[in-house]
Amino acid sequence: MNKLMITAVGLTLLLVQACDVEKQVPEKVKISFQQKFPDAKNVEWDMENDTEWEAEFTMNGKEYSSNFRVTGEWTETEFEMKISELPEAVQIVIGSDYSDYNIDGIESSETKEGKMYEIALEKGESNVELSISKEGVLLNQVTVEESEADETD
Numbered sequence: 001m002n003k004l005m006i007t008a009v010g011l012t013l014l015l016v017q018a019c020d021v022e023k024q025v026p027e028k029v030k031i032s033f034q035q036k037f038p039d040a041k042n043v044e045w046d047m048e049n050d051t052e053w054e055a056e057f058t059m060n061g062k063e064y065s066s067n068f069r070v071t072g073e074w075t076e077t078e079f080e081m082k083i084s085e086l087p088e089a090v091q092i093v094i095g096s097d098y099s100d101y102n103i104d105g106i107e108s109s110e111t112k113e114g115k116m117y118e119i120a121l122e123k124g125e126s127n128v129e130l131s132i133s134k135e136g137v138l139l140n141q142v143t144v145e146e147s148e149a150d151e152t153d
Contacts, residue, residue, distance in 0.1 A: 028072030029053050036074055037066065078109045078118075089136030090117050097138075101128065120144075 025045045033040070033055055040057040048054040048067055052075065056065045066077040083091060083103060094103070101121035109118050109131075116139060119130045131140040 025053055026070050026072070029068045029070065032068055032072040032074055033066070037064075040064075074112075076109060076111045078107050081106050081108050081117075086117055087134045087136070090119075090132045090134065093132055093136050093138060094119060094121075094130075098128070098130070101126075 033043070037055075037057065037059060040055070040059050043055050043057040046054050046056070052067050052069055054065055054067050056063070058064070062079050062081075064077060064079045067075045069075060083094070083106060086094075086106065098121055101123045104120040104122045104127070106120075107118045109116050115134055117130075117132050117134070119132065121128045121130065127144040129140075129142045129144055130138060132138055
């Protein structure tokens with residue numbers, strides 16, 4: 001009976017701690033986030049890994065995610081978008097080089113190195129992920145196996 005009680009108490013404490021994750025976000029991270037995104041609403045925090053926190057939030061009618069190191073340093077911001085919102089140079093690359101693919105998703109990704117667009121494409125069993133600069137330069141192309149693509153959905 002004692003083992004059962006100890007296990008129940010331990011699980012309860014674990015659940016309370018998991019629900020209370022926002023209070024564990026380092027103050028430096030919260031301050032950096034507030035400075036970068038003063039208009040953010042509905043902010044939810046999650047630990048991305050041992051050295052990075054991710055905030056999911058809404059701003060200007062869009063859903064965003066942004067990552068910060070535990071030191072408070074911003075690393076990346078992403079949000080989903082429509083093809084019509086892409087710069088013309090990016091639309092041209094997709095339309096000319098990948099016209100026989102269906103678009104599975106588009107994200108704007110911004111880091112200190114700059115802004116790029118990540119486009120997930122599919123054609124039958126073939127799935128491709130592109131990274132394209134705002135100038136229309138293909139930065140990266142990765143073929144994704146069907147099982148990997150299913151995991152990211």
